[in-house]
Amino acid sequence: TQLLEQSPQFLSIQEGENLTVYCNSSSVFSSLQWYRQEPGEGPVLLVTVVTGGEVKKLKRLTFQFGDARKDSSLHITAAQPGDTGLYLCAGPRSNDYKLSFGAGTTVTVRA
Amino acid sequence: EAGVVQSPRYKIIEKKQPVAFWCNPISGHNTLYWYRQNLGQGPELLIRYENEEAVDDSQLPKDRFSAERLKGVDSTLKIQPAELGDSAVYLCASSFGLGGSTSEAFFGQGTRLTVV
Numbered sequence: 004t005q006l007l008e009q010s011p012q013f014l015s016i017q018e019g020e021n022l023t024v025y026c027n028s029s030s031v032f033s034s035l036q037w038y039r040q041e042p043g044e045g046p047v048l049l050v051t052v053v054t055g056g057e058v059k060k061l062k063r064l065t066f067q068f069g070d071a072r073k074d075s076s077l078h079i080t081a082a083q084p085g086d087t088g089l090y091l092c093a094g095p096r097s098n099d100y101k102l103s104f105g106a107g108t109t110v111t112v113r114a
Numbered sequence: 115e116a117g118v119v120q121s122p123r124y125k126i127i128e129k130k131q132p133v134a135f136w137c138n139p140i141s142g143h144n145t146l147y148w149y150r151q152n153l154g155q156g157p158e159l160l161i162r163y164e165n166e167e168a169v170d171d172s173q174l175p176k177d178r179f180s181a182e183r184l185k186g187v188d189s190t191l192k193i194q195p196a197e198l199g200d201s202a203v204y205l206c207a208s209s210f211g212l213g214g215s216t217s218e219a220f221f222g223q224g225t226r227l228t229v230v
């Protein structure tokens with residue numbers, strides 16, 4: 004059983020559309036990170052959210068951390084082909100510092 | 115500043131042969147991770163070091179996998195003997211601090227292992 008559940012598993016959209024991916028858990032996390040991984044490369048850190056209810060914006064990307072620090076979402080506005088990749092959420096649980104990853108959401112943005 | 119460096123990038127070996135991967139973390143990062151990633155999946159932790167101490171190796175298959183981090187800097191991960199199911203990308207990551215609640219990890223490009 005995955006500690007962090009990500010949905011959907013796959014997402015294919017047209018350039019200019021919006022998308023949201025979700026990361027959920029039954030455990031409380033000290034923080035959550037979002038990474039993007041392109042084929043043949045390692046994951047690259049996008050953002051870390053720490054405070055329950057926190058919202059962070061990174062250009063067209065908006066990240067939200069749930070009030071109870073058990074879930075997070077990533078929203079992309081006006082997606083571009085360069086946003087294509089595997090989006091991973093990860094976090095250290097509050098009771099230990101093991102950095103666990105979700106299975107990821109594969110996003111494809113068609114030109 | 116150089117990122118996490120891993121070598122080799124690719125490795126193809128026959129089953130039952132040994133293989134080793136090397137990782138040089140970001141300078142000053144105390145914590146080092148080895149992850150295994152299967153195609154289309156998230157990374158799964160194999161072992162975590164704080165300095166030279168392995169603080170979490172609960173998911174390392176110890177019958178065939180071993181790792182070391184001498185002097186608390188570079189690390190090697192070894193598989194002996196390799197099995198077909200070991201084919202995956204092996205990722206090394208490092209983070210600053212020890213047991214930190216943020217634990218932002220920075221990854222290398224990974225080593226893609228194919229066992230035939």
